[in-house]
Amino acid sequence: MSSDTEVGSGADGAVALAVVSHSAQIAAGAAQLAAQVAGGRAPVVGIGGAVDGALGTDGERVLHELRALAARGPVVVLVDIGSSLLAVRAALARLGAGARARTLLADAPLVEGAVAAAVAAAAGADAEQVRDAAEEARGAVKL
Amino acid sequence: MRSSSERVAEAHARLPEGVTLHARPAGALVLEASRFDAEVAVTIGERRANAKSILEVLSLGACGGAEVRVTASGQDAAQAVARLAEVLPQLR
Numbered sequence: 202m203s204s205d206t207e208v209g210s211g212a213d214g215a216v217a218l219a220v221v222s223h224s225a226q227i228a229a230g231a232a233q234l235a236a237q238v239a240g241g242r243a244p245v246v247g248i249g250g251a252v253d254g255a256l257g258t259d260g261e262r263v264l265h266e267l268r269a270l271a272a273r274g275p276v277v278v279l280v281d282i283g284s285s286l287l288a289v290r291a292a293l294a295r296l297g298a299g300a301r302a303r304t305l306l307a308d309a310p311l312v313e314g315a316v317a318a319a320v321a322a323a324a325g326a327d328a329e330q331v332r333d334a335a336e337e338a339r340g341a342v343k344l
Numbered sequence: 345m346r347s348s349s350e351r352v353a354e355a356h357a358r359l360p361e362g363v364t365l366h367a368r369p370a371g372a373l374v375l376e377a378s379r380f381d382a383e384v385a386v387t388i389g390e391r392r393a394n395a396k397s398i399l400e401v402l403s404l405g406a407c408g409g410a411e412v413r414v415t416a417s418g419q420d421a422a423q424a425v426a427r428l429a430e431v432l433p434q435l436r
Binding site: 234237238239240242313316317320321323324325337338341342343344 | 367368371372374375378379396398399400402403
């Protein structure tokens with residue numbers, strides 16, 4: 202099952218987001234939510250699930266998607282747990298130096314971080330600001 | 345002495361009836377606020393949020409018809425509060 206979904210589109214040079222999860226549904230749903238809150242003005246790609254569509258990560262697909270995004274401009278990556286991070290790190294190691302330099306990892310909760318990052322990207326923030334917006338979600342108070 | 349870059353401004357607006365400040369309208373509000381250099385806050389009752397922070401605005405849990413106080417400080421504070429007071433009643 203191919204689950205890569207890109208929702209929303211940014212202006213030229215807008216920071217793109219990649220949401221990497223063990224679950225295709227989580228990746229697609231978080232990407233969809235983040236893009237909607239951002240008014241469809243931030244490109245957000247969900248990358249989730251293993252090769253056979255089961256829970257897991259597909260390192261080749263993560264690499265393929267990150268390479269495609271980084272070829273267009275700066276990218277901020279959010280991951281859920283464990284091997285999603287390993288897959289992203291392995292992909293980063295295989296990217297060219299330029300693409301790797303344009304790709305930032307955010308240490309952030311997946312859903313809240315993606316929402317905050319997408320709004321920042323839609324507002325025209327640069328990659329470091331978008332990553333910081335995602336990471337600020339760690340301290341966000343909900344109630 | 346207050347310099348011209350420390351201008352403050354305030355305005356009030358009301359959310360449309362039936363429009364809660366949930367994901368999409370909250371995002372629209374934050375994107376408008378983000379166009380200004382001024383620090384902008386929205387306050388509903390006792391709860392105050394940075395108008396440029398989507399997660400803070402969402403945490404307000406503002407309901408339709410709520411009275412919103414918009415405050416700003418910075419060089420374009422007046423424009424920021426005027427614009428948000430214009431946008432808030434039009435959210436959907």
